[in-house]
Amino acid sequence: MSNKPKGSTQTLTPVEPSVPHRKPSAKELAWEKNTLQPSLEKSPERDYDFTTTSGHPIRRLYSEADLAGWDPERDLGLPGGPPYTRGIHPTMYRTRLWTMRQFAGFGAAEDTNARFRYLLSQGQTGLSTAFDLPTLMGYDADHPLSEGEVGKCGVAISSLADMEVLFDKIPLSNVTTSMTINSPAAVIWAMYLAVAEKQGADWKKISGTLQNDILKEYIAQKEYIYPPGPSMRLVIDTFEFGVKNTPKFNPISISGYHIREAGSTAIQELAFTLRDGLEYVEWGMRRGLEVDEFVPQLSFFFNAHNDFFEEIAKYRAARRIWHKAMVERYKSKNPRSWALRFHTQTAGCSLTAQQPYNNVVRTAIQALAAVMGGTQSLHTNSLDEAWALPTEFAATIALRTQQIIAHETGVTNMVDPLGGSYFVETLTNEVEHGAWDYIEKIDAMGGMVAAIERGYPQREIAEASYRYQVAVDKKEKIIVGVNDFVSEEKPLEILQIDETVAHRQAERLRKLRADRSQAEVDRRLSALRHAAKGTENLMPFIFDAVKSYATLGEICDAMRDVFGTYEEVAIT
Amino acid sequence: MPEKKIRVLIAKPGLDGHDRGAKIIARALRDAGMEVIYTGLRQTPEMIASAAIQEDVDVIGLSILSGAHNTICPQLMNLLREKGMNDVTVLVGGIIPEADISALKKSGIAEIFLPGTSTQDIVNFIHKRVPSA
Numbered sequence: 001m002s003n004k005p006k007g008s009t010q011t012l013t014p015v016e017p018s019v020p021h022r023k024p025s026a027k028e029l030a031w032e033k034n035t036l037q038p039s040l041e042k043s044p045e046r047d048y049d050f051t052t053t054s055g056h057p058i059r060r061l062y063s064e065a066d067l068a069g070w071d072p073e074r075d076l077g078l079p080g081g082p083p084y085t086r087g088i089h090p091t092m093y094r095t096r097l098w099t100m101r102q103f104a105g106f107g108a109a110e111d112t113n114a115r116f117r118y119l120l121s122q123g124q125t126g127l128s129t130a131f132d133l134p135t136l137m138g139y140d141a142d143h144p145l146s147e148g149e150v151g152k153c154g155v156a157i158s159s160l161a162d163m164e165v166l167f168d169k170i171p172l173s174n175v176t177t178s179m180t181i182n183s184p185a186a187v188i189w190a191m192y193l194a195v196a197e198k199q200g201a202d203w204k205k206i207s208g209t210l211q212n213d214i215l216k217e218y219i220a221q222k223e224y225i226y227p228p229g230p231s232m233r234l235v236i237d238t239f240e241f242g243v244k245n246t247p248k249f250n251p252i253s254i255s256g257y258h259i260r261e262a263g264s265t266a267i268q269e270l271a272f273t274l275r276d277g278l279e280y281v282e283w284g285m286r287r288g289l290e291v292d293e294f295v296p297q298l299s300f301f302f303n304a305h306n307d308f309f310e311e312i313a314k315y316r317a318a319r320r321i322w323h324k325a326m327v328e329r330y331k332s333k334n335p336r337s338w339a340l341r342f343h344t345q346t347a348g349c350s351l352t353a354q355q356p357y358n359n360v361v362r363t364a365i366q367a368l369a370a371v372m373g374g375t376q377s378l379h380t381n382s383l384d385e386a387w388a389l390p391t392e393f394a395a396t397i398a399l400r401t402q403q404i405i406a407h408e409t410g411v412t413n414m415v416d417p418l419g420g421s422y423f424v425e426t427l428t429n430e431v432e433h434g435a436w437d438y439i440e441k442i443d444a445m446g447g448m449v450a451a452i453e454r455g456y457p458q459r460e461i462a463e464a465s466y467r468y469q470v471a472v473d474k475k476e477k478i479i480v481g482v483n484d485f486v487s488e489e490k491p492l493e494i495l496q497i498d499e500t501v502a503h504r505q506a507e508r509l510r511k512l513r514a515d516r517s518q519a520e521v522d523r524r525l526s527a528l529r530h531a532a533k534g535t536e537n538l539m540p541f542i543f544d545a546v547k548s549y550a551t552l553g554e555i556c557d558a559m560r561d562v563f564g565t566y567e568e569v570a571i572t
Numbered sequence: 573m574p575e576k577k578i579r580v581l582i583a584k585p586g587l588d589g590h591d592r593g594a595k596i597i598a599r600a601l602r603d604a605g606m607e608v609i610y611t612g613l614r615q616t617p618e619m620i621a622s623a624a625i626q627e628d629v630d631v632i633g634l635s636i637l638s639g640a641h642n643t644i645c646p647q648l649m650n651l652l653r654e655k656g657m658n659d660v661t662v663l664v665g666g667i668i669p670e671a672d673i674s675a676l677k678k679s680g681i682a683e684i685f686l687p688g689t690s691t692q693d694i695v696n697f698i699h700k701r702v703p704s705a
Contacts, residue, residue, distance in 0.1 A: 133587035133638055145616075148643025149587050222589025222613055263592050349592075353667075353687040386687050387669060388639070462595055469596050473690045482688040491670040497639065570591075570612035572582075572598040 024065040042076035049476050053307035054265035055467065056430070062422035066413060070425060075320070081416045082327075082334075084319035085428065086416035087374035088339040093412035099377035100402045101178060101343065105130030105154035106389045107501045108508075109165035112155040116170060118392065124399055127170070127208075128178040128379060129153035130389075131188070131270040136223045138184040138556030141505035151501035153389070154180075158505065159551045161512055163191040164198070173201035176255070177208035178343070178377075183225040185212035186234050187555050190543040193246070207297055209250040209343070212238060216255050216274040218452045220262035222462060222568070225556060228449050230563035235280065237286045239294050241539035250299040252280065253343060259457075261349045263465020266314045267431055268304060272440030272448075272457050274321050278439070279448040281330060292334035295326065300342035302375075304366035306350050311366070312418060313427035315373030318342065320432055321439075344370035353386040355481035356492055364401050372406055372418060378402055388494040458571050511552065516549040522550045525558045532562040577607040578702050579629040583620045584613050585648070586640045587602070593665055594635035600691035601633075617648040619654055629660060630702045633694075636666040641676065649680040661701050665689070 024032070050058050056271040076085050079541035080090030089095065102124055104115045116127055131154040134146035140158040141150045150156050157163055167177075181188040189210050196206050214231040217224045224231065235252065256273035264272070277298065284294050302318065304311050326332040346366035351359045360383050367380045380398040382390030384454065390398070406412055418424040438460075445451045452458070471477045478484045482484075528541040545555050582598045584591055591613060600608045609627050611620065624632050636644060645664065652660060664676065665685040675683050682701060684692055 133640075137587050139587075142685065145587060145614075148640035149638060152639035153588070217589075222591060223587075224589075261590075262594070387667065398585055411621050462599075466596055469600070469644075469691060473692060479688070483690070494669055496669065496671075570610055572595045572602075572608075572610045 004503060021068050022065050022442040023068055024063070025168060028063055028065060034176055044210055044489055051473075052266070053305055053477070054267065054310060054464075055471075056265070056267070056310060056427075056434075062423065063424050070429065075429070076419060076425070082338060083119055083323040084339050085316050086419050088319065088341060088376075089381070090415075092374060092415040093371070093406070094415070097406050097412065098371065098375050098402075099126040099176065099375045100124050100399060100406075101126040101128045101176075101379055102346065102399055103130050103178075103180065103379045104352065104395065105132070106495065107151040107497055108156055108504055110168075111151070111501075113166055113168055113170070115392070115395075116166075119395070119399065120170070120175070122396060122399060122491065123403065126176045126178065126377060129166070131179075131181055132156045133223075134158075135184070135188070135552060136181065138187070138225050138552060138560075140551045140553030141502060142509050143553055146502070148499075150499075150505055151497050152169055156501065156505050156510045157188065157191070157552065158509055159512055159549055160191050160194055160416075160546050160551060161508070162505075163188075163195050167192075167195050167199075171201070172196045172199055172206055178211075179208070180211045182211055182214055182217050183231065184552060184556055185210050186539060187546065187552055188540050189238060189251075190215075190539065190546040191552075193543065194546055199397040205248060206246065207248040207250075209253050210238065211255060211301070212490040213301075215279060215448055216258050216273070216566070217260055218566075219272060219276075219457045220264075221258040224566050224568075226559065226563040227419060227566045228452065230559070231566075232283050232449065234335075234559075236283050236289075237537045237539050238248050239280075239284050239297075240287060240289060240537055242297060243289065243294050247297070250297050252297075253301045254280065255301040257301050257303045257345050258507055259461065260305060260347065262461050263349075263468060264461045264462050266305065266307070266310050268438065268457070268460055268464060269433035270314050270318055270321075270431060271435035272461075273302070274318065274325070274435065275439045275442045275448050275451075277322070278325060280328070282447070285330070291326070291330045291332050292337050295330075295332065296336035299376075300340055300470065302344050302370075303347050304344050304360060304370040305347040306366065308365060308369050309418075309424060309427055310431070311369040312373040313424060313431045315342070315344075315370070315375065315417075316424070316428045317432035317435060319374075320428070321435060332420050341376045343377040343379070344373075344375040346370070346381045348381055351381060351383075352479060352482050353387040353561075355487065355489060356386065357381050358481055359383040359386070360397055360401065363398065364405070367401055368405055368409070368411065368496045372416075374416065384492050384494055387492060388496065391493065391495045393493075424563040445546060451524050455569065455571050458568075462571055467518045512549055512551070521545070521550045521554070525554060528555065529558045529561055532559050577605065578631065578698060579607045579609070579627060580631040580633060580698070581609050581611065581620070581624050581627055581629040582633045582635070583611040583615050583623070584635050585615050585617065585620060585644045586638050587614060587705060588636070588638040588640075589613055590637050591635070593637070594633075597633055597635070597665060597691065597694065601695065601698070604695040614633060615646060617651050620648055621651040621657070624652070624657060625655060631661045631663065631698055632665045633665060636664060636668070639667070641666070641668055642672060645676050646679045646682055654679075661698070663694070663697075665694070 382394035
């Protein structure tokens with residue numbers, strides 16, 4: 001982003017730096033001379049850096065001159081068909097609204113079960129589970145490293161017994177569930193499938209999404225356990241298991257969300273996420289899966305940040321890139337593989353601790369961008385999330401925000417309302433080109449695993465994140481209530497999780513270990529360890545271990561014994 | 573004699589991997605002329621205390637967003653006292669509820685920087701607190 005203020009200098013050069021392919025019409029050139037120039041002389045533009053949140057330069061006016069090489073038939077198409085720029089369904093929200101899926105999880109399983117049932121009673125249409133840090137890292141609640149972390153950032157799940165409580169009285173045959181779990185995803189999924197089986201739900205019919213995106217953990221969120229090789233094996237094991245057993249379940253949600261939260265630009269979020277997607281496709285094919293057999297079940301997850309049009313352009317470009325990659329790189333024949341489906345969450349990192357009620361407004365605008373960009377499901381953040389996990393009060397407003405967009409604004413009445421806008425189509429093209437540049441760079445490095453091992457995406461994100469912070473510190477980017485428009489205020493009422501959750505969990509684990517058949521647990525864990533040394537699909541072994549009430553920590557440890565653990569080289 | 577640089581250990585305790593803030597602070601303090609050592613992720617209080625001794629730092633900056641601060645901070649402060657590191661300035665940055673701040677300060681944390689703090693404010697605080705020799 002440029003730190004040189006423009007403004008007054010623009011009165012002297014009213015026509016912005018020429019873009020090579022841009023050919024303004026005679027009418028536009030005349031307008032520049034006769035209308036724009038006198039206007040700028042009289043009232044110069046604001047002294048402001050006209051760039052997106054990501055620092056992408058934005059010009060004053062977009063016209064047909066910007067779309068010289070653009071072919072609406074090739075680049076835009078019609079909704080529900082290639083290249084899917086306008087959306088993956090012919091009717092979009094006229095037929096079915098997006099799934100309103102609020103991410104929730106805190107305390108022990110019974111606490112989150114109550115929140116789930118509350119959200120469903122308030123009109124939420126899908127569940128989304130947040131797990132606590134020990135669960136995300138594959139430790140039981142009574143592990144020494146879990147001290148102080150149990151139930152804090154999500155729900156504590158240490159065994160199938162906890163999972164049974166989490167989904168008590170929630171029929172898994174009717175509700176779709178998303179689970180934000182990565183390194184131990186195979187284990188948590190096995191627990192979920194075991195609960196479904198107990199409820200008598202048909203695995204062929206249940207549907208939901210496992211996050212299971214380990215590549216973005218190495219890149220951004222850093223909740224990894226094993227080195228990349230064995231981690232990727234586990235991911236592909238879930239793909240293969242899913243193709244055979246759970247055809248409606250998305251075994252992965254390839255996530256840009258966390259990449260963006262770590263400070264990337266919109267283009268980096270898009271590029272690294274889609275390149276991750278291609279990496280999974282290639283590993284799946286190497287396993288012997290047919291592209292069109294597993295790619296239709298791959299789903300995506302993007303961030304919705306503050307810059308309204310940049311975000312919309314990102315979603316539209318995402319669909320176009322994925323379609324092109326599937327058809328050209330992998331010779332896919334199945335339209336279901338071509339259509340990129342995605343979940344969106346509004347940007348947690350955009351929320352401010354200061355004047356937190358303003359966050360309702362930020363979230364509404366971000367959510368509107370996601371809807372105008374054609375999202376399939378949406379989570380809206382709560383106003384208090386720069387402080388803590390949301391209270392029920394705050395979570396309700398967040399859900400109501402989606403309901404207002406869906407039922408009051410009118411934006412759901414038509415498909416792709418911004419299609420054909422000079423600006424949105426130009427920005428979509430620019431975001432797409434920027435993403436392809438990154439994708440090709442990573443191809444040249446030998447793929448995403450190789451790029452991660454070199455620290456490439458990590459370094460690009462750290463640079464972008466620092467640049468943004470400097471811009472905020474210098475007030476080149478204004479954040480209302482933080483670096484401008486500051487005022488005094490009273491602290492919010494927030495949700496606090498105390499240590500009684502950890503004690504309850506520890507007691508529950510003690511009882512579980514006393515009541516189960518230890519011999520059976522040992523036998524199944526040693527079968528898993530043995531299989532991990534070979535090349536078999538590990539899902540059946542993990543499922544067996546889960547059903548004997550082996551704990552999450554024990555199962556992850558069995559694999560730690562074989563796979564080892566991963567330590568990153570920290571880049572600052 | 574050249575001015576001695578202020579030495580800072582930036583540490584990320586607990587299981588959380590969200591290191592955006594820790595990395596930004598490490599870089600901002602380095603750009604402000606300090607000597608910064610970043611521990612990387614998942615450091616226990618023991619690991620942080622021994623790194624602080626080994627690196628002979630003037631300041632320890634902890635980045636905590638996970639809600640585990642009430643467990644981690646007192647443990648670290650006790651360890652530092654046991655090891656005789658009484659003059660090291662310990663700072664915390666991250667998501668800390670207002671209600672927890674006074675207890676953390678009582679345990680010996682010099683200052684707590686909440687979301688939205690400018691990096692310059694942190695640089696200024698350190699300069700005021702730790703005069704470079």
